[in-house]
Amino acid sequence: MASLLLPSPQLPRLANLLTSSILLHLLIVLLLLSLAYRVHRWHKLRHVPGPFLAGWTSLWLTRGFISYKVYEDMHALTKKYGPVVRVAPNKVIINNIDSIYRITSARSEYKKSDWYLLARVMPGADNLLSMRDPKLRAKRLRHVLPAFSGKNQDDFEPAVDKTISTLLDLINTKYLSSPSQHRLMNLAQKSHFYTLDSFGEIAYSQSFGSLDTDSDVLGIVKTGDVTFPLLSAVHNHHKIFQTIQKWPFYYLLPREGDKVGFGRVFGLALEIVNKRSREVGEEGVDKKRDMLQSMMDNGLEGDELRSEVAMSFFVGSDTVASAIRMTMLLLMTHPAVYRRLQEQIDDAAEKGKISRPVTNDEAKRHLPYMQAVIQESLRLFPPSSIVPFFKEVPETGDTVDGYYLPKGTTIGTGCVMWSMNRDEDFWGPDANLFRPERWLEANEERRTEMERCVDLIFGSGKFVCAGKKIAFMQMYKLFPELLRGYNWSLPDPLHLPTIDNPTIWDIHGLMVRIEKR
Numbered sequence: 138m139a140s141l142l143l144p145s146p147q148l149p150r151l152a153n154l155l156t157s158s159i160l161l162h163l164l165i166v167l168l169l170l171s172l173a174y175r176v177h178r179w180h181k182l183r184h185v186p187g188p189f190l191a192g193w194t195s196l197w198l199t200r201g202f203i204s205y206k207v208y209e210d211m212h213a214l215t216k217k218y219g220p221v222v223r224v225a226p227n228k229v230i231i232n233n234i235d236s237i238y239r240i241t242s243a244r245s246e247y248k249k250s251d252w253y254l255l256a257r258v259m260p261g262a263d264n265l266l267s268m269r270d271p272k273l274r275a276k277r278l279r280h281v282l283p284a285f286s287g288k289n290q291d292d293f294e295p296a297v298d299k300t301i302s303t304l305l306d307l308i309n310t311k312y313l314s315s316p317s318q319h320r321l322m323n324l325a326q327k328s329h330f331y332t333l334d335s336f337g338e339i340a341y342s343q344s345f346g347s348l349d350t351d352s353d354v355l356g357i358v359k360t361g362d363v364t365f366p367l368l369s370a371v372h373n374h375h376k377i378f379q380t381i382q383k384w385p386f387y388y389l390l391p392r393e394g395d396k397v398g399f400g401r402v403f404g405l406a407l408e409i410v411n412k413r414s415r416e417v418g419e420e421g422v423d424k425k426r427d428m429l430q431s432m433m434d435n436g437l438e439g440d441e442l443r444s445e446v447a448m449s450f451f452v453g454s455d456t457v458a459s460a461i462r463m464t465m466l467l468l469m470t471h472p473a474v475y476r477r478l479q480e481q482i483d484d485a486a487e488k489g490k491i492s493r494p495v496t497n498d499e500a501k502r503h504l505p506y507m508q509a510v511i512q513e514s515l516r517l518f519p520p521s522s523i524v525p526f527f528k529e530v531p532e533t534g535d536t537v538d539g540y541y542l543p544k545g546t547t548i549g550t551g552c553v554m555w556s557m558n559r560d561e562d563f564w565g566p567d568a569n570l571f572r573p574e575r576w577l578e579a580n581e582e583r584r585t586e587m588e589r590c591v592d593l594i595f596g597s598g599k600f601v602c603a604g605k606k607i608a609f610m611q612m613y614k615l616f617p618e619l620l621r622g623y624n625w626s627l628p629d630p631l632h633l634p635t636i637d638n639p640t641i642w643d644i645h646g647l648m649v650r651i652e653k654r
């Protein structure tokens with residue numbers, strides 16, 4: 138039988154020829170289709186200026202993200218091309234303050250783009266940040282916003298006071314220098330311990346114990362350090378991440394039982410939620426007045442609750458830690474500013490205007506120069522200045538600063554923060570200078586304008602950061618204690634710390650010398 142079917146000697150060649158020509162044709166058709174798609178994609182935004190390559194391939198933008206220098210790229214682009222720039226085939230950035238406020242306003246039809254799926258730290262369960270659907274978002278906001286809201290701020294202060302006192306104890310026992318004793322402290326790390334532990338107290342009525350043990354006990358800092366650089370590589374390729382979150386890759390993702398990394402963090406989220414659920418039923422245990430309890434009281438439970446908790450470890454601590462360490466670095470490198478701030482704090486303390494630790498309200502009323510210092514530091518080093526936070530143009534399309542953007546175009550509202558806050562046309566020729574005085578010199582109208590610009594680093598309108606007030610409170614209460622009690626200095630001008638920006642500002646080797654005053 139088999140031999141009967143054997144083809145004649147010519148046939149294989151013919152068959153080979155046929156298949157290879159079919160394959161060749163198929164390949165050509167595929168190439169043409171892909172080209173047509175690319176031309177179509179390019180054509181849709183051809184009127185928007187930008188680098189030539191960026192119109193054709195995403196890789197142009199990816200290069201910027203991988204180098205951690207995308208914030209500088211964006212600055213160069215807006216300088217060269219104007220207020221709307223195409224940075225990838227389907228992506229633009231805009232650098233007009235009013236336009237950003239308009240597209241994020243409560244009435245706007247803009248949505249979070251699918252980029253936000255990157256924030257889905259727990260597979261299969263959305264948190265407030267990753268949630269895109271406007272209706273679901275509105276519902277989730279109702280459940281979780283009260284936990285972050287102003288009316289609970291007073292309740293949060295004792296939690297932060299407790300953490301500050303632990304930090305000061307740590308400094309006093311382990312890191313004080315004197316003429317006869319030289320000790321250095323890693324301030325970049327301790328600032329993260331502080332924000333992590335104080336957030337733990339605020340949100341879950343439990344410190345994470347980082348300052349108590351002077352170590353990254355739970356591995357959260359480490360997880361962030363490893364994750365952020367990876368994250369910046371996928372900012373422009375979130376689809377890959379989306380695929381990973383689906384079967385079968387899902388099974389490769391971190392699990393609760395893991396000892397380190399995200400798995401450890403999920404496990405911790407689960408532990409916290411379970412512990413509280415048990416306590417709620419128990420007699421004799423006072424009802425906690427923290428963020429977790431507020432979310433539970435508002436009906437959040439199960440995976441929804443756990444995903445909010447897991448997300449909060451990351452958004453709630455790295456950003457503020459970044460702001461604290463950059464502010465301290467700026468102070469130590471600008472002695473005139475440092476001295477003026479220290480004097481204001483000393484003076485307020487002498488006149489009995491601030492308590493120890495300072496209350497949020499006292500800081501707002503009696504320490505205007507400190508507020509200016511913080512604003513100026515946030516302006517120069519916005520904590521999340523490479524994160525794009527892409528928003529999606531609605532069904533109807535939209536015209537932004539004279540450029541028509543068809544539906545589905547995504548607009549990066551985040552990664553332009555460095556650029557907007559150092560724009561010389563807006564800030565003046567000394568835009569790059571750390572000069573808090575500019576905030577005090579400005580008249581009311583100008584100051585409001587300046588604040589509107591810096592405020593954008595927290596997002597705006599319906600997408601605004603839920604933890605903004607908490608972030609300021611954590612800073613307002615901390616700096617006075619650091620400056621009134623100690624002198625801070627950088628030990629060695631020849632070995633200055635190096636600064637990196639893989640999502641937040643990371644300072645390597647921020648070793649500082651602390652002397653009691």
Ligand code: HEM
Binds near residue numbers: 456519
């Ligand atoms: C200086 C510190 C901080 C900065 C610069 C910052 C910045 C941001 C930005 C840019 C967004 C996204 C806005 C957008 O989608 O367009 C955001 C969202 C968010 N932040 Fe913050 N943040 C900070 C501190 C915090 C803290 C301390 C918490 C928690 C206590 C927090 C909780 C959140 C939450 C829950 C969201 C999601 C809000 C939503 O999507 O509706 N943030 N933040």
Ligand SMILES: *[C@@H]1O[C@H](CO)[C@@H](O)[C@H](O)[C@H]1NC(C)=O
Binds near residue numbers: 476624652653654
């Ligand atoms: C701390 O700094 C101030 C000046 O800023 C100086 O007068 C004081 O002597 C310093 N204290 C110590 C202990 O170094």
